[in-house]
Amino acid sequence: MNSTNRTMQIVVKVSKFCNLRCRYCYEYPELGNRAAMSRAQVSAMYRTLRDHLDVVDARDGLATGLHFVWHGGEPLMQPAEFYWQTWADQREIFGERIPVRNSVQTNLVLLDDERRRLLLHGFDSVGVSLDVIGGLRVNLAGRDSQRRVTGNLDRLVADGGRVGCISVLTAQNIQAVDELFRFFEARRLHFRVLPLFDTGEPGQTTPFEIDREQELFALARLFELWLASDLMQRPPAPLDGYVEIAARYLSAAPGPEYQDRRAWLPVVLVDTDGSCYTYGEPYGDADWSIGNIFTDSVADMLSGPVFERCAVQAERRVALNCLPCPFFDACGGTLLAETESCERDEDGAGTMLCSGRPVIAYIAERLHETEL
Ligand code: SF4
Numbered sequence: 001m002n003s004t005n006r007t008m009q010i011v012v013k014v015s016k017f018c019n020l021r022c023r024y025c026y027e028y029p030e031l032g033n034r035a036a037m038s039r040a041q042v043s044a045m046y047r048t049l050r051d052h053l054d055v056v057d058a059r060d061g062l063a064t065g066l067h068f069v070w071h072g073g074e075p076l077m078q079p080a081e082f083y084w085q086t087w088a089d090q091r092e093i094f095g096e097r098i099p100v101r102n103s104v105q106t107n108l109v110l111l112d113d114e115r116r117r118l119l120l121h122g123f124d125s126v127g128v129s130l131d132v133i134g135g136l137r138v139n140l141a142g143r144d145s146q147r148r149v150t151g152n153l154d155r156l157v158a159d160g161g162r163v164g165c166i167s168v169l170t171a172q173n174i175q176a177v178d179e180l181f182r183f184f185e186a187r188r189l190h191f192r193v194l195p196l197f198d199t200g201e202p203g204q205t206t207p208f209e210i211d212r213e214q215e216l217f218a219l220a221r222l223f224e225l226w227l228a229s230d231l232m233q234r235p236p237a238p239l240d241g242y243v244e245i246a247a248r249y250l251s252a253a254p255g256p257e258y259q260d261r262r263a264w265l266p267v268v269l270v271d272t273d274g275s276c277y278t279y280g281e282p283y284g285d286a287d288w289s290i291g292n293i294f295t296d297s298v299a300d301m302l303s304g305p306v307f308e309r310c311a312v313q314a315e316r317r318v319a320l321n322c323l324p325c326p327f328f329d330a331c332g333g334t335l336l337a338e339t340e341s342c343e344r345d346e347d348g349a350g351t352m353l354c355s356g357r358p359v360i361a362y363i364a365e366r367l368h369e370t371e372l
Pocket residue numbers: 321322323325326327328329331332333334335336337354356357360
C-alpha cells in the first residue's frame with residue numbers, strides 16, 4: 001500500500017433503513033425507508049473521487065488516502081454481498097495508487113455468520129453504538145437492545161474485532177457516567193461520548209435532553225475516571241483531543257493551524273441520494289448541499305456558491321469564538337469549525353459556546369496541578 005500524507009473521510013449514508021428505533025435518532029422519520037445506494041451509484045462516487053484525487057495529488061505533489069465510513073440507518077441491513085462487491089470495485093477503481101480504508105458504524109443488534117465475517121475480515125474497523133444505560137435504543141416493539149448488543153460486542157471482541165464504541169449522553173444516563181466508564185474500561189475498549197443534540201423534530205428529544213452544565217460535569221468526571229485508571233490507555237473521545245490541546249497549551253507547543261476548507265476539505269457527508277454536505281453545516285438541508293457526488297464532479301462542488309457559503313460560515317464561527325480563546329494556538333478552531341449547528345449551544349446573542357473550551361480549561365488546570 002502507498003504511504004499517504006493526507007486523508008479524506010467520506011461518511012456514506014448508504015441507507016436510512018434500520019432495525020432499531022432509538023428514541024433520539026436524528027434520522028427517525030426515515031428509519032423505515034428501504035431506499036439504498038446501488039452498487040452502480042457507489043461506483044460512480046468512487047470514480048468521481050478518483051478523478052479528483054488524480055488531479056489534486058498531481059498538483060500538490062501529495063498522496064491522499066480515502067477513508068469510507070459506512071453509516072445509516074443500520075448499514076449492516078444491506079446484504080453482505082453489497083460490501084464484498086463494492087470493495088472489489090474499490091480495488092478496480094482506486095488500484096494501487098489510492099489507499100482505501102473502510103469503517104462501519106453499527107448498532108450490532110445482528111451478528112450472524114455473514115455479518116461476523118464482514119466485521120472481522122472486511123471492514124478495517126468497527127464502531128458500535130451503545131449507551132450502556134438508558135433504554136433509549138429500542139427495537140420496533142419498544143424493547144431495549146442493550147443486552148443483546150453487549151453479548152454481540154463481547155463475542156466480536158473475543159474473536160479479535162477492531163472495535164470502538166459511541167455512547168450518547170442523555171438524561172437517562174448522564175448521572176451514571178461512572179458505570180459507563182467502567183463498562184468500557186473492563187473491556188479495554190476505546191469509546192466516544194456524544195451529548196444528545198436537537199434532532200429538529202418537535203418534542204422528539206425533549207424528555208432526554210441534558211443542559212450544558214450537566215454535559216460539562218459529565219466530561220470532567222470522565223476525565224477524572226481516566227486519570228485514575230490503570231487500564232484505560234486513552235481518554236474517551238472527545239477528551240483525548242482535549243487532553244492533547246491542553247498539553248500543547250501548557251507546553252506552549254504550536255497546534256494545528258486553522259484549516260481553510262478551500263485548500264483542503266477533510267470530511268464529506270454523502271446522503272443516500274448522493275447529495276453532499278460539509279461537516280459543520282446542516283446535514284440533510286438541501287439549501288446546504290454542495291452538490292451530488294453521483295452526477296457532479298468534485299471540482300464543480302468545490303467551486304459552487306454553496307461550498308463558498310459553508311467555508312465562510314466556518315470562518316465566521318472561528319473568528320467570533322476562537323480568536324479570543326486562550327487555546328486557539330493549541331487548538332486551531334476545528335472543534336467549532338467542524339461541529340454541526342445542532343450540536344452547538346449559543347449564548348442567546350448569536351455567539352456560540354464552544355463546549356470544548358471549558359473542559360480544556362479544566363483539564364489544563366488538572367494537568368498542571370498533577371504535574372503530568
Ligand atoms: S473556542 Fe473552542 S474551537 Fe475555538 S480555539 Fe477555543 S477551544 Fe478551540
